[in-house]
Amino acid sequence: MGSPAKHTKQETCTACGGSGMLRQGCDSYRTCLVCMGVGTVAVHDQEPVTVPAEMLSASSFAAK
Numbered sequence: 001m002g003s004p005a006k007h008t009k010q011e012t013c014t015a016c017g018g019s020g021m022l023r024q025g026c027d028s029y030r031t032c033l034v035c036m037g038v039g040t041v042a043v044h045d046q047e048p049v050t051v052p053a054e055m056l057s058a059s060s061f062a063a064k
């Protein structure tokens with residue numbers, strides 16, 4: 001298939017706790033619709049918090 005273009009990581013589904021199943025009752029389970037029964041959900045990594053410009057200029061200034 002395609003190559004991953006963006007940072008995605010898998011995190012444990014909080015709805016089912018990673019089991020992929022939701023308990024409905026005594027002996028009844030159903031597939032967790034949040035993770036589609038996988039137990040993990042893909043989360044898109046956001047860009048890290050930008051460093052303040054003054055910090056960047058200060059460090060580059062100091063590097064010279």
Ligand SMILES: [Zn+2]
Pocket residue numbers: 013014015016017018019020021032033034035036037038039040
């Ligand atoms: Zn789930």
